[in-house]
Amino acid sequence: MSEVDAPREPDAIAWPPTWPRSLDDAFGPPPPGEYRARPEDFQVEEVLDFAPEGEGEHLWLFIEKRDLTTAMAVKALARLCEVSPRVVGVSGMKDRVAVTRQWLSVQLPGRVAPAGLVDALAEQGIRVLEMARHPRKLKRGVHRANRFRLRLTGPAVESPGFTPRWERLLERGVPNLFGPQRFGPDGRNLLRARALLARGWRKRDDRDGMLLSAARSFLFNEALAERLADGSWETLLLGEVAILDGTASQFTVEAPDAELAERAARLDLHASGVLWGVGRSAANGEALAREARLAGRYPALCAGLERAGVRLARRPLRLRLAEASLELGTDALWLTFTLPRGAFATAVLRELIAHPTL
The missing domain is CATH 3.30.2340.10 (TruD, insertion domain)
Incomplete structure (x- = not known):
């Protein structure tokens, strides 16, 4: 009898869980492996299917942040614009220990952006890559996908079985x-x-x-x-x-x-x-x-x-892993792939490496 089928008391929750892997x-x-040793090892970019229209009372900013949660970026933007965080919109919540690119919006009716906003955000570790106006607030879950670029090290990526595991995921899904x-x-x-x-x-x-x-x-x-x-x-x-x-x-x-x-x-x-x-x-x-x-x-x-x-x-x-590639570096392996919104890159990694957080 598997652990999944084993009798248990109603609502009993065992932690950590022993959810199976597909491979x-x-x-x-899989052998042990390391990921996200530093923020640069875990890169994420939000993908929208549309662009801001160029006018409207909401200022949209495409930002790159390092070692910050999305909530931290929202608070920083609201403080600098002297508005409530409630009028700041996001589509997805991104991890902290990562370098992530995503859209934020802030409602500024009849107002221009505060002078020096880009430089002030940069001082908070938030780099503004693009700004444009739009009539509406950015809503949760409107992005189509996230692109990931991840650096892996350790015995797992040095194993001859790593590439076959990766290829099986491309063929069968995750x-x-x-x-x-x-x-x-x-x-x-x-x-x-x-x-x-x-x-x-x-x-x-x-x-x-x-x-x-x-x-x-x-x-x-x-x-x-x-x-x-x-x-x-x-x-x-x-x-x-x-x-x-x-x-x-x-x-x-x-x-x-x-x-x-x-x-x-x-x-x-x-x-x-x-x-x-x-x-x-x-x-x-x-x-x-x-x-x-x-x-x-x-x-x-x-x-x-x-x-x-x-x-x-x-x-x-x-x-299904889209736009996927594997690149061998001098001291590490890089994986690149795109997942639909709501999907977790850690679901991919747990099939490829053994790590305490996976």
Whole structure:
């Protein structure tokens, strides 16, 4: 019996989790490796599908920041513009220990940007690469993707098995797990979420929804772990909700057939997992039965999310690596790839290297 199938008390959370890797059956566990030894080793660039229009009451800035969270950059911009952080918009939240490029917006109706804003931001470690006006505030989740460039070192990248593992990920895709940063050090965000949901979620206790997100992410990872353990994460089950790669388009698979299996094999379609919340699942058959088992294992988390009013959604179980390359340097290996928004580069790395944070 696998650890995923082992009996457990309802809502019992073991930390750290033992979510399977997709490549271990074929290659064994990966050797140790290092990443993000310094911010320059982890580079991320946000990709929008549109550009600011050039006029409007919101000033949009494309920034590069080093060793700063997105929240720190928001506070710095708001302070320098003498506005509330609430009128500063972001699309995605980026890691701190990294060099990241992303868009911010700040509402300045009838005002020009403060004199010396670019230089003042530079003093805070924020380099402005581009500025333009736009009629609307930048909203969360409007970027299409993130481009990553990552430096890896250690026994894993020196192993002859590294390139075959990488090539298998390009061919088969990557399990779309939420990364460990979603759950906080030692899973503390998740444990706080469980306690908050047990007594009743209130926005004042979780202003940005971080704890709700931690709980939903954990449930999704648990569902994906079950699919990884039984080898069904790449296939379409009876009643599966399939998601078209790179889009939000989805449909229920009433009867898997050869055509759908071929599309899944070439990463055109992906099976999906539920992001728990209020609403009726579009799954049926075997896929719906799996969701019921998940609710049976974590009844308090699921019920708490429903009481909080968060809406049910779906997420692909698999990622396709786009614009991907591997470059051998003199003392390290560099990986470059693009992932859709909401996906974690750490989900890719955990398939390639063994590291305590992965």
